[in-house]
Amino acid sequence: MSLEGKVAIVTGGAQGIGRAIADGLEAEGAQIVIADIDPPDGGIRADVSDEQDVARMVEETLARYGSVDILVNNAGLYASLAMRPFEEIPLQEWRHVMDVNVASMFLTCRAVVPVMREQGAGKIVNISSGTPFRGVPFLLHYVTSKGAIVALTRALAKELGKDGIHVNCVAPGFTMSEGVMAYPEVVEKLRDVSVAARTLQRDQVPEDVVGAVVFLCGPGADFITGQTMVIDGGQYFH
Numbered sequence: 001m002s003l004e005g006k007v008a009i010v011t012g013g014a015q016g017i018g019r020a021i022a023d024g025l026e027a028e029g030a031q032i033v034i035a036d037i038d039p040p041d042g043g044i045r046a047d048v049s050d051e052q053d054v055a056r057m058v059e060e061t062l063a064r065y066g067s068v069d070i071l072v073n074n075a076g077l078y079a080s081l082a083m084r085p086f087e088e089i090p091l092q093e094w095r096h097v098m099d100v101n102v103a104s105m106f107l108t109c110r111a112v113v114p115v116m117r118e119q120g121a122g123k124i125v126n127i128s129s130g131t132p133f134r135g136v137p138f139l140l141h142y143v144t145s146k147g148a149i150v151a152l153t154r155a156l157a158k159e160l161g162k163d164g165i166h167v168n169c170v171a172p173g174f175t176m177s178e179g180v181m182a183y184p185e186v187v188e189k190l191r192d193v194s195v196a197a198r199t200l201q202r203d204q205v206p207e208d209v210v211g212a213v214v215f216l217c218g219p220g221a222d223f224i225t226g227q228t229m230v231i232d233g234g235q236y237f238h
Helices: 016-027 051-065 091-119 140-163 184-197 207-217
Strands: 007-011 031-036 070-073 122-127 165-172 228-231
Touching (some): 007 051, 007 091, 016 031, 016 207, 031 051, 051 091, 070 091, 070 207, 091 122, 091 140, 091 165, 122 140, 122 207, 140 165, 165 207, 207 228
Parallel strands (some): 007 031, 007 070, 122 165, 165 228
């Protein structure tokens, strides 16, 4: 119960990787707030690319629990995006991906940092992807957004270290989550090739990501910040 008494917000936590992370943090004693566009009972409905929704998400968390100790930025777009040459990506879709995958993290961090700063401590974990390290084609907006999250993590860690706030990143490989499995064409294109490229040749599931996130949120990671852990079964050695 290494997180006993801690309050954690998990964005995009209604299903898939986000839900597995929320369950893992709760198992270690944390009080969990799931923020999602379609939240479960007791969660908070929030579009994390919307500034007002994010502000309300933090206000409601403080009203319920009185603090925010952990923020896991998991919400993002992926499986619903069509794979295509970059010249065919509409600018509106590019901007939407950047809003949901990157601007959301800017907004959520900006909203929780004053609380963490006043407390003198906090853990932020951003969920990126293994794709920017491998240069995956035909999803340029997605890959670019996930690379931006790594950069955001590093720069923000430098800014917030003096405040006792740790900022780290986890980059999963192709994961057989509920969101991915809802798109059979994505599974057909990427599942077998992803498994074949791994050192540990099996499907990646949401629970594979949980241990790294729980560790980074806990006391064992109190001297770690600005880092990215690639969790992909050894597809990429980072």
